[in-house]
Amino acid sequence: MTDKKTPHSLPLSEAISIAAQAIGEVMSGRSLTEVLDQLEPHERPIVQSLSFDALRKWVRSHELIKQFVPKSPPPEVDHLLSVAIALFLNENADGKGYAAHTIVDQAVSACANYDKTMYAKGLVNAVLRKVGLIVQPPEGEARFPPDPIPMFVPPWWRANLKRNYSKAWQSILFSQAKRAPLILRVNQKQYSREQYQALLNEVGIASSPIEEVAGVKLGSALLLSNPVPVSELPGFYSGAVSVQDAGAQLAATLLNPGEGNRVLDACAAPGGKTAHILELADCEMVALELDGERLGKIGGNLDRLRLHSDRVRVIRGDASKASWWDGRLFDKILLDAPCSASGIVARHPDIPFLRREADIKSLQQKQRGILEQAWKMLKPDGLMLYVTCSVFPEEGEEQASWFAGEHSNAVRLGAPGQILPTDVSDGFYYALFKKNGP
Ligand SMILES: C[S@@+](CC[C@H](N)C(=O)[O-])C[C@H]1O[C@@H](n2cnc3c(N)ncnc32)[C@H](O)[C@@H]1O
Numbered sequence: 001m002t003d004k005k006t007p008h009s010l011p012l013s014e015a016i017s018i019a020a021q022a023i024g025e026v027m028s029g030r031s032l033t034e035v036l037d038q039l040e041p042h043e044r045p046i047v048q049s050l051s052f053d054a055l056r057k058w059v060r061s062h063e064l065i066k067q068f069v070p071k072s073p074p075p076e077v078d079h080l081l082s083v084a085i086a087l088f089l090n091e092n093a094d095g096k097g098y099a100a101h102t103i104v105d106q107a108v109s110a111c112a113n114y115d116k117t118m119y120a121k122g123l124v125n126a127v128l129r130k131v132g133l134i135v136q137p138p139e140g141e142a143r144f145p146p147d148p149i150p151m152f153v154p155p156w157w158r159a160n161l162k163r164n165y166s167k168a169w170q171s172i173l174f175s176q177a178k179r180a181p182l183i184l185r186v187n188q189k190q191y192s193r194e195q196y197q198a199l200l201n202e203v204g205i206a207s208s209p210i211e212e213v214a215g216v217k218l219g220s221a222l223l224l225s226n227p228v229p230v231s232e233l234p235g236f237y238s239g240a241v242s243v244q245d246a247g248a249q250l251a252a253t254l255l256n257p258g259e260g261n262r263v264l265d266a267c268a269a270p271g272g273k274t275a276h277i278l279e280l281a282d283c284e285m286v287a288l289e290l291d292g293e294r295l296g297k298i299g300g301n302l303d304r305l306r307l308h309s310d311r312v313r314v315i316r317g318d319a320s321k322a323s324w325w326d327g328r329l330f331d332k333i334l335l336d337a338p339c340s341a342s343g344i345v346a347r348h349p350d351i352p353f354l355r356r357e358a359d360i361k362s363l364q365q366k367q368r369g370i371l372e373q374a375w376k377m378l379k380p381d382g383l384m385l386y387v388t389c390s391v392f393p394e395e396g397e398e399q400a401s402w403f404a405g406e407h408s409n410a411v412r413l414g415a416p417g418q419i420l421p422t423d424v425s426d427g428f429y430y431a432l433f434k435k436n437g438p
Pocket of ligand 1 (some may be wrong): 266268269271288289291318319336338389
């Protein structure tokens with residue numbers, strides 16, 4: 001077995017140490033995205049990969065830690081072990097990766113990088129050698145069976161999935177424990193999907209079109225056979241293409257914007273769906289966002305994609321209130337509501353560690369407040385698309401049924417409803433309403 005050839009400028013031992021500390025931050029309630037954003041550019045890819053994998057393999061790595069360290073180690077040592085064990089488990093899963101001796105050596109060196117793990121070199125060495133024997137057995141011996149459900153979720157989360165998806169709950173967690181593929185959305189203002197695929201071919205990047213998700217045809221989605229940094233994508237910095245999950249590409253497609261439509265994107269940051277709408281039609285767009293920091297990302301995305309115009313306004317405001325509104329009704333409203341994000345765990349494996357059960361009730365209240373206010377801003381015969389990236393029915397079908405029950409002028413049109421995560425799509429919920437009369 002050879003060591004991984006992926007070029008990176010950070011020694012593995014340093015990356016292990018930083019990833020372990022990043023996991024410590026998640027355990028104390030910080031989002032991993034926020035932690036990773038603070039790293040140097042050369043540190044980020046490898047630390048992200050290590051910390052994501054450690055969170056995805058959490059259940060199995062902790063079974064092993066328990067097996068070999070009967071008295072729980074201090075958190076800093078536990079996190080370092082979980083990062084290193086995930087490296088073994090990935091080797092087990094895909095047959096590629098670091099040699100066992102490299103993982104052990106680098107993890108032991110990583111102990112020296114942080115005063116809280118410095119003393120634990122002997123323990124880490126002993127545990128990882130034993131783990132190596134179980135996970136990477138000598139030639140000819142049976143491999144340890146894969147963990148039945150590698151993805152950690154808290155008990156209330158698991159109970160929710162079991163209650164609502166008695167047959168599918170395990171496969172949901174399995175698909176969320178896999179590394180998410182890189183999916184692109186071709187900017188149709190610049191290239192057709194076929195044209196862009198040809199450009200990718202020219203630079204040796206293999207891709208295939210994703211024709212549909214949940215029965216909805218997609219015109220711009222491309223699945224890369226192997227992920228590459230965005231800097232290697234032709235025309236990325238001049239807006240040829242964006243990274244966006246295929247399930248998320250349903251939003252603009254279902255809203256079906258027409259030329260000149262007045263459109264509200266009520267919860268817009270970082271602007272992925274705002275941009276997709278503008279790629280499909282020259283609309284008069286209001287992109288609204290409550291969070292000032294996230295608001296800036298919308299402008300950045302529209303700049304890169306060359307979608308700014310005097311018909312596009314990016315506004316900071318609360319979609320559950322009317323204080324920001326000029327009183328002019330909208331033809332179409334996209335309501336991509338704040339939610340648990342339980343559908344996008346494959347791309348954000350820290351989410352199950354951060355959510356609390358009580359969050360669901362308070363998110364439901366927020367979603368209802370925004371639904372109520374947005375409906376008042378919609379023209380008669382206008383369309384409103386309600387979206388969440390959640391697999392919990394409390395944020396999906398329950399909300400759509402409640403809304404339809406409250407509004408006799410809300411007609412439900414065809415939309416996929418709950419989409420469970422698959423190999424090319426995260427989990428989403430989509431409901432489409434038409435306003436029948438004022
Ligand atoms: C699911 S994200 C939107 C993702 C975005 N549509 C995209 O595709 O890039 C939900 C967004 O709603 C924002 N938000 C939360 N409460 C809001 C409110 N009351 N009014 C407006 N935006 C809100 C959050 O800050 C977050 O950026």
